[in-house]
Each structure stands twice: as C-alpha cells, then as structure tokens.
Amino acid sequence: MTQSSTYPATPHGVLNTGVNTGKLGMWVFLASEIMFFTALIGSYIVLRLGADSWPVPGDYLAVPVLAVNTFVLITSSVTMVKAVQAFDAGDNDRSARLLLLTALLGCVFLTIKLWDYNHMIHNEFKINTNLLGSIYYFLTGFHGLHVLGGVISLLVIRSGVKSGKLLGGQHFRVEGVGLYWHFVDLIWIVLFAILCLV
Amino acid sequence: MSDHHAPQSLLSRVFSTDHKVIARQYLYLGLVGLLVAGLFALMIRWQLAYPGDAFPILGNLFWGETNGVMPPEFYNMLFTMHGAMMVFFAITPIVIGAFGNFAIPLQLGADDMAFPVVNMLSFWVMFLGAVIMTISFFVPGGAAGGGWTAYPPLSGVANYGVGHGASLWLLGIAFAGTSSLLGAVNYVVTTLNMRCAGMTLMRMPLAVWGLFCTSVLNLLWVPVVAAALFMMFMDRTAGTAFFLAGPGSLFAEGGALAGQSGGQPLLFQHLFWGFGHPEVYILIFPVWGLVGDLLSTFSRKPAFGYKATVLSMITILFLSQIVWGHHMFTSGMSPLLGTAFTFLTITISVPTAIFFLNWLCTIWRGSLRFTPPMLFALGVVFVFGIGGLTGLFLALQALDIWLHDTYFVVGHFHFTLAASVFFGTFAGVYYWFPKMFGKRMNQSLGKWHFYLSFVSLTFVFFMMMYIGATGAHPRRIADPTVYNFLGPFQDANVLIGWGAQFLGVVQLIFVWNFFTSIRSGEPASDNPWEASSLEWVAPTPPPHGNFPVAPTVHRGPHEYNAPETGERGWLTQAEPSA
Structure with a gap:
C-alpha cells in the first residue's frame, strides 16, 4: 500500500474549520513568515532611529532600477491571479502558460537583483560598508531567497497543472502557491518603500 | 509494529511519515540530549564544589598543562551548552516533538498529522541541528561559550574569546527553530482541522490544548529569534554591525571592533527575550496540559474547572508575549518601562493561579491512584508551585536588581521550568509507554525513580536559591573560591554538587527500567490506566x-465517576452512554 493511498487529503473526511487543510497550513505558515519579516523590518527601524545620522538611500541605491523591479513583481502577481482563474475554469493549458510566465517574471526580478548587487559591490557599497548596506543586503537577500523558493514552487506546480495530474479537487495547491507568491510580492513592496523611498 | 501492512523497506522506516514512529525518533533524540546536557550539569556542579582541584577522569585526558584543573573557558562552554542543549535538544524534542506527535493525532481521533511529510522533515531538520551542535565541540576554539542567551558583543565578535563554535551554535539553534516551526504548522492545522466526529474544541484533552498553545507561540516567535540569530551570524562572519555599538562605547576603542559600529547590543536582547520569554511557556504548556489530564485520570474525578483552565492557558498565551522586558531590568531600560513590564508580569500570576488551584481542586477528595505518572504529575504541581511563587520576587524591579544574575534566578528557573519539565517528561513517558511500545514499565522501579529524584532535585534547587538570595553568589563564575566574600557558601556548593551527582545516578533506574521494559516488559492491555481519552481506544500499539474505525466522541475527556458512567465509573470518550 502506498503512502498516498494510506493518507487521504482529508482523513475520515473531517474538515472541522471548513477550510481546506493545505490552505489552512499555508495561512498558518504565512503568519509565521510575517513575524520573520516583522522582526527584520522592526530591527531596521530601531537601528535607523538609533543612528546618529543616516545616509540618503538614493546616494547608494539604484532606486529607478528597483522601481522597475517592483513593477515586474507586481505584474507577476497579476499573472498569478489569472493562472488561478484559468485553473478554476478547467483550462489547464492556459493556467500552465500563465504559471510559467509568473515564474519567468520572478526570474527577471532575481536577475535584476543580482545585477543590482554586482553594480553596488563594484561601487564599493558592500554589506559591511555601513548600517544601510548591512540592512539593505540582509533584508533584500532574505527576500530574494523567498522569491527563489517561489519560482521553484511555481515550476513544480506548473508541471502538475500541465500534465493534468492536478485536478479541480486539488485546487488549493495552485491557490496555495499563489498565496505565497502574493505574500512575497507584498513584502517587496514594503521593503522597497521603507528602504528606498524614506 | 506494522502487522497490518506488508514489511517496509529500511529507508521508509527511517524516514517514516507515521506520527508514532516520528514520536519515538524524537523521544530517543531528546533522551540522548537530556543525557548529554545532564552530564554537563553534573560537571558544572563538580567544578563548583571542588574548584582548583584536578577534575576526575577528564582532567588527565585534556588539561595536563593545568594539572587537571578545568580551564574557565571550558566551564563557559559547559554552562552555555548545558542551557542550549537542554532547551533545544532535550526538552523541545521530548515534550513537544515526542509527546505532541504521539498524542495529538491519537487524542483527536485522527489517523495521522495533517502534513505527514512535513512532520518527517521536521524531525530530520532537528537531527541536523543536533549534529551541527555536536560538531561545534570539535572546531578550533571549541563550542559556544557566550552563555545560552548569547548576548553581544561577547558572542557577536569572531575574535572575542568565543571561537567558531559560536557560529555553529547559531546555525544549530536555527535548525532546531526551523524544525519547531514545521512541527507547529502541523500541530495547529491538525488540531483545528482533523478532529474526529464529536471532538469539539472543548472536549479536547488538556494535553492537546497545551500543545496547541505551544505551537501558536512557536509559530509567532521562533521566526523572531531566527532573524536575530541570522543577524548575529552576519556580525560574526560578514563584518556587519547589527548588534555592535558605535564609537564612544568601550568596545569600539580596542580595535577588535573598530570596523564594526553603529548597531545596538540591546536590540539583540529585545529580540532574544521577545522569543525567550514565550519560549519558557512554549516548553511548559505541554506539561501543564498533561498534568491537568493526569491529575484527573488518577484522581478518578473530572478535571475541576476545565473551561477555566483552558481559558487561563489562552490568557497566558497572550500575556506571555508582552512581558519579555522583565529579563532586562538591569540592562539600563527606562524604570517607567520596567514598571509596565513588572505590572504585566505580575498579571500573569492571575491566570496561573486559576489553573493551579484547579489542579488542587481536581485532586481534592479524589480516589488517588499513586502510579508513577501520577507521582510525577504531583511532583510537577509541587515544583511548579515553588517556582511560580519565587517568580513573583523576580518580577519586581527593585528586588530583581538585587537578585539579578545570582543563583536565586538559577534556582527559580530550574524549579519553574527545568524541574517541571523534567518531571513532566517522566510523567508522560510512564503514562504513554504502554501505548507506545505495547509493554508495561516496572511500576515499583518507577516509584523509586520518582521519590529519589524528587528529594535530590528539590534539595539541589532549594540550595541554589539559598545561596543566591543573599544577592551575593553570581551564576557565571567558574571558581567561587577566588572571592573571599563567597567563602561562606563553599560548603553549600559542595552539598549541591553531591546532591546533583546523586540525582544523576538515580536516573539510571529510569534508563534500566526503560530498556528492560522495551525488551521484556509484560504486555500492556489497551487501556491499562482506565483513562477516557481516545489514544486508549486505539489498539496497542496503534497500527x-x-x-x-474512526471513533465518534460522546463526552469530554475526563468524565470519571460521572453519573452516566454507571457501575464501572468511567467510559472512554468514544463509548456511548449506557
């Protein structure tokens, strides 16, 4: 007997909350992720308020490039929404195409990010240059790792959608990756605003 | 074990997704951690009893150049690793990993956790963390020695007397935290979504409530300490200065820190205790819940004030997140803010007193059965009572400044948390052993184990509070005899030393009982304790x-001797009323 047949998605058919178990798990996990980024952003606020002086972010950061990157990530959230809609409508091919597009936009974001790091390190702005550098690399680095995790999840879920193995009953898997992707997108918008604009 | 299924390959047994197998894996890991970290404690106490003398056995092996005397750096590693390993690799795997994995699905009538694969991963991530911690002893400079709280700047600077072991320590704790997080997602979702028919939230055993509260706190606060650990890791390895103060501080003048400045050491303390205070509740909630169930089962009475107990645990869950400042009264924090933290901390004693009195009312005029799990549960009531009352002293700013960093704090902490969880561990193991392994443990050896442990443990920690209450004996020093004013306490240190060694030797009774019972204990029936909760309805050991057949629940978890239970005096939750 294989594991998957021993463990149905909802044992004994129980769903006490009425919310799909996988979806509930993703929300619970995201609550935890929010606390992680809250700690990072909170530390940034404390360090910045406690500093004697703070450099002008624009002197060090390539703000216009990062603004373009923000646009890329927001666009990817739109394609993600469309992918979930297409999957719900039973159009697996369209959904798979949109998931691939979302993953590609994630890759574009990461590529621009790496170019940005490379450019700044070339200009002698490194993680140990000053507190702004430490915080910038640390926060955006952790966010970048989350984007990478999202791209991998998107590609995995896409192959399931494309091959037709994921059916309507497993809707939450596509939706779950979507929730995570929107969360990563949202975190970036906050990071962009507080790191580059204020 | 797997009579009902075809034999499985070795790989699928080792990387099993069955919650009961994972529970046993956690139990073994935790017991090994308890042994190692316990031996560290015995070494600490021996050193404090006979400082300046050659250390038995280890002295000849390692410390030839000092004539066998333990170097202070090694002592620092001992108490750092004792604390860290007890918390993250002994208590966490036993009371959360083992008990949670075993009890939650069984007591809720589920067939497994919500995410079995994630569950398996959470164990192996913790195992990796334990491996990293072990490796840290063998790197140049040895294991972390900056205290289990790892305050910067001591622990934050690579060349500050604390070697690479401290970086590995940070990684090891991060792995343990990730494991707790994965476990917590599972526990929360399983509790919310996988209860069998009739198992409403207010019919859950208190153990599940305790584990649920633990998991919520883990979910919210492990990520916070993870963020702090990663920042400190960068301070140590990448030259950042998140927690290293700027020019003007003493530390920046010397040169070691010249390139790293601008950060805030206090920020680490806030992040650490923001997690660290909820952490003590993370560790004790499962024990509170379990004790509530055990007192009821072995008093043959319904748990007194079940709803009030649950509500007070939930109240503590909230309050525990906003009291961390009481660890920092001497850090230079504003006394006004300190007063707020004092107030909030004292407030916790209200819900704590409610469930504590509920425990006492549960055993009041019950038909007590003094089995080993009951004895250990009563032990928890006693040591937690002492610990809770002494906590009130430390909550007050003025008193805390006097007592801070003395052995009074160590004694208080070890009564409240260490002794409670220690007894809770054994209460749980003696209680669930028959269901876990299908054999019974030797009951009289279990009772001897309790009585001898209880006497020696209480003695050791009372003496610690005694030498600390003078405000004199600090907790950090490796050799009290170098200070004249500590001379009068040396006899007490010798007594504590021998008391601790005795406590250590007594645990061999448990080790013997555990292994001989697994090998050749008498077979256990399905419900040896005549308990009502659902795990005792499942076959032994559960397949x-x-x-x-999925059970259906008809009543709360402790309806002992309620009218509906008839002549027998008890019914399981799954049996319909007569």
Whole structure:
C-alpha cells in the first residue's frame, strides 16, 4: 500500500474549520513568515532611529532600477491571479502558460537583483560598508531567497497543472502557491518603500 | 509494529511519515540530549564544589598543562551548552516533538498529522541541528561559550574569546527553530482541522490544548529569534554591525571592533527575550496540559474547572508575549518601562493561579491512584508551585536588581521550568509507554525513580536559591573560591554538587527500567490506566492509521465517576452512554 493511498487529503473526511487543510497550513505558515519579516523590518527601524545620522538611500541605491523591479513583481502577481482563474475554469493549458510566465517574471526580478548587487559591490557599497548596506543586503537577500523558493514552487506546480495530474479537487495547491507568491510580492513592496523611498 | 501492512523497506522506516514512529525518533533524540546536557550539569556542579582541584577522569585526558584543573573557558562552554542543549535538544524534542506527535493525532481521533511529510522533515531538520551542535565541540576554539542567551558583543565578535563554535551554535539553534516551526504548522492545522466526529474544541484533552498553545507561540516567535540569530551570524562572519555599538562605547576603542559600529547590543536582547520569554511557556504548556489530564485520570474525578483552565492557558498565551522586558531590568531600560513590564508580569500570576488551584481542586477528595505518572504529575504541581511563587520576587524591579544574575534566578528557573519539565517528561513517558511500545514499565522501579529524584532535585534547587538570595553568589563564575566574600557558601556548593551527582545516578533506574521494559516488559492491555481519552481506544500499539474505525466522541475527556458512567465509573470518550 502506498503512502498516498494510506493518507487521504482529508482523513475520515473531517474538515472541522471548513477550510481546506493545505490552505489552512499555508495561512498558518504565512503568519509565521510575517513575524520573520516583522522582526527584520522592526530591527531596521530601531537601528535607523538609533543612528546618529543616516545616509540618503538614493546616494547608494539604484532606486529607478528597483522601481522597475517592483513593477515586474507586481505584474507577476497579476499573472498569478489569472493562472488561478484559468485553473478554476478547467483550462489547464492556459493556467500552465500563465504559471510559467509568473515564474519567468520572478526570474527577471532575481536577475535584476543580482545585477543590482554586482553594480553596488563594484561601487564599493558592500554589506559591511555601513548600517544601510548591512540592512539593505540582509533584508533584500532574505527576500530574494523567498522569491527563489517561489519560482521553484511555481515550476513544480506548473508541471502538475500541465500534465493534468492536478485536478479541480486539488485546487488549493495552485491557490496555495499563489498565496505565497502574493505574500512575497507584498513584502517587496514594503521593503522597497521603507528602504528606498524614506 | 506494522502487522497490518506488508514489511517496509529500511529507508521508509527511517524516514517514516507515521506520527508514532516520528514520536519515538524524537523521544530517543531528546533522551540522548537530556543525557548529554545532564552530564554537563553534573560537571558544572563538580567544578563548583571542588574548584582548583584536578577534575576526575577528564582532567588527565585534556588539561595536563593545568594539572587537571578545568580551564574557565571550558566551564563557559559547559554552562552555555548545558542551557542550549537542554532547551533545544532535550526538552523541545521530548515534550513537544515526542509527546505532541504521539498524542495529538491519537487524542483527536485522527489517523495521522495533517502534513505527514512535513512532520518527517521536521524531525530530520532537528537531527541536523543536533549534529551541527555536536560538531561545534570539535572546531578550533571549541563550542559556544557566550552563555545560552548569547548576548553581544561577547558572542557577536569572531575574535572575542568565543571561537567558531559560536557560529555553529547559531546555525544549530536555527535548525532546531526551523524544525519547531514545521512541527507547529502541523500541530495547529491538525488540531483545528482533523478532529474526529464529536471532538469539539472543548472536549479536547488538556494535553492537546497545551500543545496547541505551544505551537501558536512557536509559530509567532521562533521566526523572531531566527532573524536575530541570522543577524548575529552576519556580525560574526560578514563584518556587519547589527548588534555592535558605535564609537564612544568601550568596545569600539580596542580595535577588535573598530570596523564594526553603529548597531545596538540591546536590540539583540529585545529580540532574544521577545522569543525567550514565550519560549519558557512554549516548553511548559505541554506539561501543564498533561498534568491537568493526569491529575484527573488518577484522581478518578473530572478535571475541576476545565473551561477555566483552558481559558487561563489562552490568557497566558497572550500575556506571555508582552512581558519579555522583565529579563532586562538591569540592562539600563527606562524604570517607567520596567514598571509596565513588572505590572504585566505580575498579571500573569492571575491566570496561573486559576489553573493551579484547579489542579488542587481536581485532586481534592479524589480516589488517588499513586502510579508513577501520577507521582510525577504531583511532583510537577509541587515544583511548579515553588517556582511560580519565587517568580513573583523576580518580577519586581527593585528586588530583581538585587537578585539579578545570582543563583536565586538559577534556582527559580530550574524549579519553574527545568524541574517541571523534567518531571513532566517522566510523567508522560510512564503514562504513554504502554501505548507506545505495547509493554508495561516496572511500576515499583518507577516509584523509586520518582521519590529519589524528587528529594535530590528539590534539595539541589532549594540550595541554589539559598545561596543566591543573599544577592551575593553570581551564576557565571567558574571558581567561587577566588572571592573571599563567597567563602561562606563553599560548603553549600559542595552539598549541591553531591546532591546533583546523586540525582544523576538515580536516573539510571529510569534508563534500566526503560530498556528492560522495551525488551521484556509484560504486555500492556489497551487501556491499562482506565483513562477516557481516545489514544486508549486505539489498539496497542496503534497500527498505521491508528483507528480501525474512526471513533465518534460522546463526552469530554475526563468524565470519571460521572453519573452516566454507571457501575464501572468511567467510559472512554468514544463509548456511548449506557
């Protein structure tokens, strides 16, 4: 007997909350992720308020490039929404195409990010240059790792959608990756605003 | 074990997704951690009893150049690793990993956790963390020695007397935290979504409530300490200065820190205790819940004030997140803010007193059965009572400044948390052993184990509070005899030393009982304790999938001697009323 047949998605058919178990798990996990980024952003606020002086972010950061990157990530959230809609409508091919597009936009974001790091390190702005550098690399680095995790999840879920193995009953898997992707997108918008604009 | 299924390959047994197998894996890991970290404690106490003398056995092996005397750096590693390993690799795997994995699905009538694969991963991530911690002893400079709280700047600077072991320590704790997080997602979702028919939230055993509260706190606060650990890791390895103060501080003048400045050491303390205070509740909630169940089962009475107990645990869950500042009264924090933290901390004693009195009312005029799990549960009531009352002293700013960093704090902490969880561990193991392994443990050896442990443990920690209450004996020093004013306490240190060694030797009774019972204990019936909760309805040991037929729950978890239970005086939750 294989594991998957021993463990149905909802044992004994129980769903006490009425919310799909996988979806509930993703929300619970995201609550935890929010606390992680809250700690990072909170530390940034404390360090910045406690500093004697703070450099002008624009002197060090390539703000216009990062603004373009923000646009890329927001666009990817739109394609993600469309992918979930297409999957719900039973159009697996369209959904798979949109998931691939979302993953590609994630890759574009990461590529621009790496170019940005490379450019700044070339200009002698490194993680140990000053507190702004430490915080910038640390926060955006952790966010970048989350984007990478999202791209991998998107590609995995896409192959399931494309091959037709994921059916309507497993809707939450596509939706779950979507929730995570929107969360990563949202975190970036906050990071962009507080790191580059204020 | 897997009579109901075809034999499985070795790989699928080792990387099993069955919650009962994972529970046993956690139990073994935790017991090994308890042994190692316990031996560290015995070494600490021996050193404090006979400082300046050659250390038995280890002295000849390692410390030839000092004539066998333990170097202070090694002492620092001992107490750092004792604390860290007890918390993250002994208590966490036993009371959360083992008890949570075993009890939650069985007591809720589910066939497994919500995410079995994630569950398996959470164990192996913790195992990796334990491996990293072990490796840290063998790197140049040895294991972390900056205290289990790892305050910067001591622990934050690579060349500050604390070697690479401290970086590995940070990684090891991060792995343990990730494991707790994965476990917590599972526990929360399983509790919310996988209860069998009739198992409403207010019919859950208190143990599940305790584990649920633990998991919520883990979810919210492990990520916070993870963020702090990663920042400190960068301070140590990448030259950042998140927690290293700027020019003007003493530390920046010397040169070691010249390139790293601008950060805030206090920020680490806030992040650490923001997690660290909820952490003590993370560790004790499962024990509170379990004790509530055990007192009821072995008093043959319904748990007194079940709803009030649950509500007070939930209240503590909230309050525990906003009291961390009481660890920092001497850090230079504003006394006004300190007063707020004092107030909030004292407030916790209200819900704590409610469930504590509920415990006492549960055993009041019950038909007590003094089995080993009951004895250990009563032990928890006693040591937690002492610990809770002494906590009130430390909550007050003025008193805390006097007592801070003395052995009074160590004694208080070890009564409240260490002794409670220590007894809770054994209460749980003696209680669930028959269901876990299908054999019974020797009951009289279990009772001897309790009585001898209880006497020696209480003695050791009382003496610690005694030498600390003078405000004199600090907790950090390796050799008290170098200070004249500590001379009068040396006899007490010798007594504590011998008391601790005795406590250590007594645990061999448990080790013997555990292994001989697994090998050749008498077979256990399905419900040896005549308990009502659902795990005792399942076959012994429970097969893969737990219940041949999904149970239906008809009543709360402790309706002992309620009218509906008839002549027998008890019914399981799954039996319909007569």
